[in-house]
Amino acid sequence: MQDQNKFNYIIQQADNCLILGQRLAELCGHGPVLEQDIATTNISLDLIGQARLFYQYAAELQEEGKTEDDLAYLRDAWDFKNVLLVEQPNGDFGKTIFRQFLYDTFSCYFYEELMKSSDERLASIAAKSHKETLYHMKWSGDWVIRLGDGTEESHNRIQQSVNELWSYKDEIISVNAVDQEAEKAGYGVSLELIKEKRNEKIKAVLEEATLTTPEGDYAHKGGKEGTHSEHLGFILADLQFLQRAYPGNEW
């Protein structure tokens, strides 16, 4: 292993991308309207693409002859370092949207900073991903506004999802030892900086959507350290089934 901390740092984001991409993939073919079915599938596709770029790089750093698929398919839940937010179930369209918005408002500013990484490879993955997340954030933000401002039913439904997901919004900008070392070494970003921009964006969109900011700032945590919700085991059972049932094959 060339650099264990860099590997861990990359895995955190790779796992976020993969698990959220996987969640969105569950929706394919079941969207509320054809255009939005295409949109969620497209975001899923972008996220899987980003996950692959990160895993490929991580596998190279690992120097064990492993591939992106080894990392995605052959680790167990405790090795996954994604935040709890991205493993939350899709729920109704409002919940899918607000989960996406909370993620996009992180990833967009995260990539914006990561583009300046001292690690060229990370900077280039970030540049490519940033373009995609700009579009994602516009899409999810517009939908938060549409649903908040739309009908009484849609307003109540999305407000409910805002309340439900609120305690999952801050883990993603919480700093752990890996983040600290990454920032210090120059290839990582300052999550403090991202936090400010992100909070402003969330505030502005909730306001335009006429939604109420929930009280309380309790944050569920654990994902970044490998302690997950009960959901992740099932996500992985689904994701990894073929590789586990028929190990060692080309597909």
Place this chain on the structure above:
Amino acid sequence: MDTALLEQHFNEKIDQDIRIEPKDWMPDHYRKTLIRQISQHAHSEIVGMLPEANWITRAPSLRRKAAALAKVQDEAGHGLYLYSACETLGVDRDDLFADLHSGKAKYSSIFNYPTLTWADMGAIGWLVDGAAIMNQVPLCRASYGPYARAMVRVCKEESFHQRQGYEIMLTLCNGSDEQKKMAQDALNRWWWPSLMMFGPTDKDSKHTEQSMRWRIKRFTNDELRQKFVDVTVPQAELLGLTVPDKDLKWNEERGHYDFGEIDWKEFFNVISGNGPCNKQRIEARKSAWDNGAWVREAANAHAEKKAKRKAA
């Protein structure tokens, strides 16, 4: 102009292969037949998303997962172009959906079969998209302009899907014994339903003659089916798989493969609602639509409020 004259003019255009466009006069029966044909095709695209979507979360590699997502997304796009083409004939997309959900409108029966293993993702791309191409390439020259143009875009993507499906099969056939078994099992299950995709035999096909006259169908069902068999059998041989038809034999004299009789009882059974997944497919479409009602209402309400605010 009286109707007879209009109809004569219309027929002349058809005979000269001049495209009919939405604003042109057309016989009522032509319009209705097109609406039925195009909407059936559109429904097939979106119902067809479901059997493949069933394996996206379980795709065995990230590359395959991405390809599967992209493929199913393409099919949704095909649905969109085709619904749009249909709307140029004066029908509303929501009404077409209502007919699908009520069971009034049909879609390709092939999608009423289940996807049981990963190999089905290969078999569907190879055989189902392959059969779709046979059916659709001639429609790029269909007499109705918007339909023909939609088909050009669709066909390009379908042939990519077909190659991708074949490549999944090839990988499995070069793999472990279990993978080969998966591939053979998928061919066994999908072969006959794929042949059924071309519809009833020519002598039982009630719409063929008129549709060929109007050039919204260019070859008969049996002609297309034969072409599909002729192209696909050598591909199966290349994979090292056995086509599940003991009567399949090259006929030197005809220059075509002879093949066994399709189980038409099964065909009509699946069409009339008794396929293994008819209920589940319609239920999935219906519940997506019903669960999305509040979202569509919200989008409309917001758009109206926004327009009002702008006007104020």
